[in-house]
Amino acid sequence: MKCVFVTVGTTSFDDLIACVSAPDSLQKIESLGYNRLILQIGRGTVVPEPFSTESFTLDVYRYKDSLREDIQKADLVISHAGAGSCLEALEKGKPLVVVINEKLMNNHQLELAKQLHKEGHLFYCTCSTLPGLLQSMDLSTLKCYPPGQPEKFSAFLDKVVGLQK
């Protein structure tokens, strides 16, 4: 069972949820070989009706304490551009498509998506270009993401605050 997991973190991203749950998007996702779509909709006001047929299942929920399980079982993650969501997916080695929310102030999230795309770790798009990207993308070209190193932070801080080893 191939699964797509869509996440918007703690935000509201109605455009993405509406786009991905539209009938022709669902058809496209199914035609690409996926038979399960899980939508984590956060604070959004668009709440698609979950359903289950022989060939396809749609699950919808707002929040879970941890998205770890859903990311783990996903074959593709489609996420808003929040750092937490992106990093969780990348650290689990999942192919990641980031959708930029064009309605956000300053759109600061775009910087991270662009940079990680430049480094070959994900694809990014907007709601309107998502269907096209899903059709054309080659997930095998994505590169593994090396995790961050918080121990460098603790080493630095220990030194400057004068903590004894």
Add this chain to the structure above:
Amino acid sequence: MVCVLILAAAAGAVAAFLILRIWVVLRSRDFTPRESLSILVVAGSGGHTTEILRLLGSLSNAYSPRHYVIADTDEMSANKINSFELDRADRDPSNMYTKYYIHRIPRSREVRQSWPSTVFTTLHSMWLSFPLIHQVKPDLVLCNGPGTCVPICVSALLLGILGIKKVIIVYVESICRVETLSLSGKILFHLSDYFIVQWPALKEKYPQSVYLGRIV
């Protein structure tokens, strides 16, 4: 006439003194060795909290007690913090320093709130932050960008200016910020003791910042 002149001179002297104090506090670096230090952590919503907890996860138990400050409307962060602290206590049962505190202050600014009204809500947050900082008197304040951290850091600075306590202010710009600083970052770049960026482009633009690579 003389009264006005005296008042003006007094005001000038106070202003000069304050400026001198600000300069001294911003410049001073506290290198005295120590065994522990109390830390106040500002947790913003969503990814901000996730990032800051990753940073905290790397710190030893010498950083205790831990005081968390969250926006009063942010239950998700409270849950994440409680999980984090529980996990930490589980992993190290011998650890005596499991005390942590969660403090709530009004949000400086909601997502998409207009900038003019933000001035008022920020001033209101400032009014409530100072008593909190004054009560906790942390050794170190750690934050990573949500608007909530500006009043907290300014209050911490004020503790130093008033000669009550020098608080080390550490700001870690979010990993989302590759080319440009956030508004909080732009403000706190001048007020923090250590300003950490996670991408080389920012280090180039702000040479005085600290660059350690990606740390979350």
